[in-house]
Amino acid sequence: MGHNVGVIDDQPRPTRARRARAAISRSVGDAQLAHPWVALPAMVLLCLMILGASLMPVPYVIERPGPAIDVLGEYDEEQILTIDGAETYATDGSLMMTTVSVDGGPGYRVTPVEVVASWFDRSSSVLPREALFPEGQTREQTALTNTVAMTTSQQGAVAVALGELGIDYDPVMMIAGVEQGAPAEGTLEAGDVVLSVDGETASDVTGFQELVRATPEGEGIPMRVRRGDEELDLEVPAETVDGAPRMGVALDIGYDFPLDVDIAVGDIGGPSAGTMFSLSVYDELTPGALTGGHRIAGTGTLSEDGTVGAIGGIRQKMVGADEQDAEFFLAPSTNCDEVVGYEPDGLDVVAVSDFDGALEAVETIAESGSTAGLPTCDDVVETSDDEN
Numbered sequence: 001m002g003h004n005v006g007v008i009d010d011q012p013r014p015t016r017a018r019r020a021r022a023a024i025s026r027s028v029g030d031a032q033l034a035h036p037w038v039a040l041p042a043m044v045l046l047c048l049m050i051l052g053a054s055l056m057p058v059p060y061v062i063e064r065p066g067p068a069i070d071v072l073g074e075y076d077e078e079q080i081l082t083i084d085g086a087e088t089y090a091t092d093g094s095l096m097m098t099t100v101s102v103d104g105g106p107g108y109r110v111t112p113v114e115v116v117a118s119w120f121d122r123s124s125s126v127l128p129r130e131a132l133f134p135e136g137q138t139r140e141q142t143a144l145t146n147t148v149a150m151t152t153s154q155q156g157a158v159a160v161a162l163g164e165l166g167i168d169y170d171p172v173m174m175i176a177g178v179e180q181g182a183p184a185e186g187t188l189e190a191g192d193v194v195l196s197v198d199g200e201t202a203s204d205v206t207g208f209q210e211l212v213r214a215t216p217e218g219e220g221i222p223m224r225v226r227r228g229d230e231e232l233d234l235e236v237p238a239e240t241v242d243g244a245p246r247m248g249v250a251l252d253i254g255y256d257f258p259l260d261v262d263i264a265v266g267d268i269g270g271p272s273a274g275t276m277f278s279l280s281v282y283d284e285l286t287p288g289a290l291t292g293g294h295r296i297a298g299t300g301t302l303s304e305d306g307t308v309g310a311i312g313g314i315r316q317k318m319v320g321a322d323e324q325d326a327e328f329f330l331a332p333s334t335n336c337d338e339v340v341g342y343e344p345d346g347l348d349v350v351a352v353s354d355f356d357g358a359l360e361a362v363e364t365i366a367e368s369g370s371t372a373g374l375p376t377c378d379d380v381v382e383t384s385d386d387e388n
Helices: 016-034 036-057 111-120 139-164 205-213 274-284 314-323 333-339 355-368 378-386
Strands: 060-068 082-083 094-103 125-128 168-178 193-197 221-227 229-235 239-241 243-245 249-256 260-263 293-297 328-333 348-352
Touching: 060 111, 060 314, 082 274, 082 328, 094 274, 094 314, 111 125, 139 168, 139 249, 139 260, 193 205, 193 249, 205 243, 205 249, 239 355, 274 293, 274 328, 274 355, 293 314, 293 355, 314 328, 314 333, 328 333, 328 355, 333 348, 333 378, 348 355, 348 378
Parallel strands: 094 293, 293 328, 328 348
Antiparallel strands: 060 094, 060 125, 082 260, 168 193, 168 249, 193 221, 221 229, 239 243
C-alpha cells in the first residue's frame, strides 16, 4: 500500500543554525545510545551547573516579617524600658514596636532560589540592594548607620514624650554610634555626651568636627565626655584619612533629660520605632494603663516636632504584629498607600500623622475597644485621590 505524501513547493529550507542544532541533537542521542558512559558525566555536569547557578548570590534583598516586641515588657530577658529619677506607674496591655528582617544586605547574599520563593510569598518583598543600601557600603558601616538611627530615635522619642508632659530638657552633643573596628572602639561609647575637644567646645556637629580635624596628625584626640553620672577625660585614638584624623564615630544632637531613660532592644537598629517608644515612655510616666489592656502595635519615625514619618517594610510589620496577636496597628499616614489591601484579617489599622494623633488613637482604643471614629488608611488614600 502506498503512502500519501504531500509536497509543498514553497516550504522554507532549514536555516544553518537549525541544521547545526539538529546535528548536535543527533550526536548527543547517538552518544547516549552507543556510549552511555559519555552521557552520564555530561548530565552530572549539567546538574552541577544548574545547582551552582541557583546558589550564586544576586544583588537583591528580601524583606520578611520580623518580631513584634512589647516595649513595656522584656527582650532577651531584659526589661526594655527603665526610667529612673521620676515617679512611674504600673501599666497593662502592650505597645509593640515592629521590625523587618532583611536578608542580602552588605556582607550577606541571597540566592536566585530564595528570590524566586519570596516572589510567591505575600508577606515578603524583593528589592534591588541599592534601594536600601548605598553602593559600596560595608557591613560595619551598615551596623553603624543602624546604631545611630536607633540611638537618635530613642532620644527623640523621649524628648517628644517629655515635651507632651511639660518636662523641660536641654540639647547636647552626643556620640550616636561607634563603628566596629574603628580607632575609637573601646574608648568612646554610643550615648556619651561630648563636653569638650582639647578643652574647647562648640554649638553644633560641624563645630565639633572642626575641633577634631584641628588635632595634629598622629596624636590622640583629647576629649571630655559625660557617661551616665560620671565625667571622663579621654585620649581617643585616631587614624589619618585624607589628611584628617578619623575616630570612626558618628556625632549627633542628643538631649540632657532631668531623668534617666534607658531603652534596651539588643542589636536591633533603625529609626522606625520612635512613635512606639514615645508612647511607652508617656504611658509609664502617667497613671493608669494607656492601652486599656489592649495589644497595640505600630511603627513610624518621630521627629522632634512630633511628626510621624514613613518607614520601610510596612506590610511585613503588619504581618509580624498579627503573628504576635496584636489587635490594633498604628501606621504612618504617609505609608497608607502600601497598607490598603494588605491588612491581615482581624488587625484594625489606624492612620497617624503625628504624636498627638497616635496618643488620641491609643486613648480612644482604651476607652472604646474599637477604632470607630479614628482615621483609617482607606480614608487617607481616598482623600489623596480626591485631591489629585
